[in-house]
Amino acid sequence: AQSVAQPEDQVNVAEGNPLTVKCTYSVSGNPYLFWYVQYPNRGLQFLLKYITGDNLVKGSYGFEAEFNKSQTSFHLKKPSALVSDSALYFCAVRDSDNYGQNFVFGPGTRLSVLP
Amino acid sequence: SAVISQKPSRDICQRGTSLTIQCQVDSQVTMMFWYRQQPGQSLTLIATANQGSEATYESGFVIDKFPISRPNLTFSTLTVSNMSPEDSSIYLCSVGGDSYLSEGYTFGSGTRLTVV
Numbered sequence: 001a002q003s004v005a006q007p008e009d010q011v012n013v014a015e016g017n018p019l020t021v022k023c024t025y026s027v028s029g030n031p032y033l034f035w036y037v038q039y040p041n042r043g044l045q046f047l048l049k050y051i052t053g054d055n056l057v058k059g060s061y062g063f064e065a066e067f068n069k070s071q072t073s074f075h076l077k078k079p080s081a082l083v084s085d086s087a088l089y090f091c092a093v094r095d096s097d098n099y100g101q102n103f104v105f106g107p108g109t110r111l112s113v114l115p
Numbered sequence: 116s117a118v119i120s121q122k123p124s125r126d127i128c129q130r131g132t133s134l135t136i137q138c139q140v141d142s143q144v145t146m147m148f149w150y151r152q153q154p155g156q157s158l159t160l161i162a163t164a165n166q167g168s169e170a171t172y173e174s175g176f177v178i179d180k181f182p183i184s185r186p187n188l189t190f191s192t193l194t195v196s197n198m199s200p201e202d203s204s205i206y207l208c209s210v211g212g213d214s215y216l217s218e219g220y221t222f223g224s225g226t227r228l229t230v231v
Contacts (some may be wrong), residue, residue, distance in 0.1 A: 034219050043121070043207055043222040044158075088156065092219075102148075103219070105158040 002027045003105035012112045013081045021089050021109045023065075029097025033074040035065055038088040038108075043083040047089075050074060051096075056097045061085070081113045117142050119207050121223030128198055128230050135194045136226045138208030143188035146211040148220065149181070153204045161206075164191040198230045 002037040013019045031052055044073055046057025057066045065076045069081045076089060091106040128134050138147065141226040147164040162170040162183055170183035185191040195202050205227050209220040 012132075036222075040125075041227070042223075043119075043224040044209075046116075046219055046221070049219055058172045078120075102160055 002031075002093055002104050004091050004093045004104050006089075006106040006109045008090055008109050009107075010110045010112065012114060015083050015113050015115050016080050016109050019085070019113070020080040020112065021111060023074045023076065023090075023091030023106060024072050025074060025091070025093040027070060027093060027095040027097075029095045032094045032096050033065075033067060034092040034103070035059065035074075035076050036090045036092065036105075038090065039063075040087075044090065047076070084112045084115050086111055086113045104115075107109070116143055116221045117210050117212075119208060119210060119223035120222060121226060123226055124224060125227040126229070127165065128216050130199050130230055132198055133196045134198065134228060135192050136206055136208070138191045138193070138223055141190045144210040144212060145174055145188075147185060147191045148209045148211075149183060149191070149193045150207040150208060150209060150222075151204045152225070159208065161193070163172075164193075195228065198228075200230045203228055203230045 001067050005024045034049045035047040037047050038044050047063050048057050050067045053075045060066045063078050067074050088108050088110050092103045092105045120139045122137045131202040149161040150158045151220050152158050161176045162172040164170050164183050166185045180196045205225045207225045208223040211220045
């Protein structure tokens with residue numbers, strides 16, 4: 001079975017400071033990992049993904065994430081947070097070795113960037 | 116990526132009634148999915164909308180409660196039937212291309228449903 005954990009319900013950070021939103025996963029095979037962001041009253045928007053290759057993945061709006069196989073993590077990071085980054089962030093995983101298996105989403109982490 | 120128009124964006128409905136949510140895509144897509152996001156919770160897959168055949172439902176969801184249509188490759192509907200307050204959620208349409216398993220999905224803006 002595959003699963004995703006986002007250990008923090010809420011992350012608060014001051015504008016201009018670096019931010020990290022944590023994600024750990026569990027799959028039996030090789031993971032496909034995604035980050036999505038949901039702004040208030042909006043659908044989910046794709047931020048970035050890890051399929052294969054470089055462990056450091058760069059995505060939209062200055063976000064990046066690092067795939068760490070030994071720690072089964074895929075933490076989302078940004079060097080300098082903006083107030084406009086305040087939103088709900090979801091990590092999702094899929095076991096790439098299990099064809100047809102759908103994505104599983106984490107519970108979400110609410111990021112608040114304080115001015 | 117595909118552009119999705121989902122309607123209505125929100126609605127307040129009386130218990131016992133039904134609501135049909137529409138999802139229109141600006142291009143033909145292989146896969147269409149319906150998700151539910153209950154208040155303060157993550158996304159749960161309701162079903163995969165299959166073009167020209169019955170939808171494939173996830174555990175805990177049944178066709179009588181959530182009938183789905185997909186008459187072509189650009190359009191799908193989800194009906195929430197005989198609603199109760201527990202059905203109050205955001206319902207999201209998502210689509211994927213042939214490579215959706217590695218490319219991920221595009222999501223509609225969602226329908227915020229409140230049942231009173």
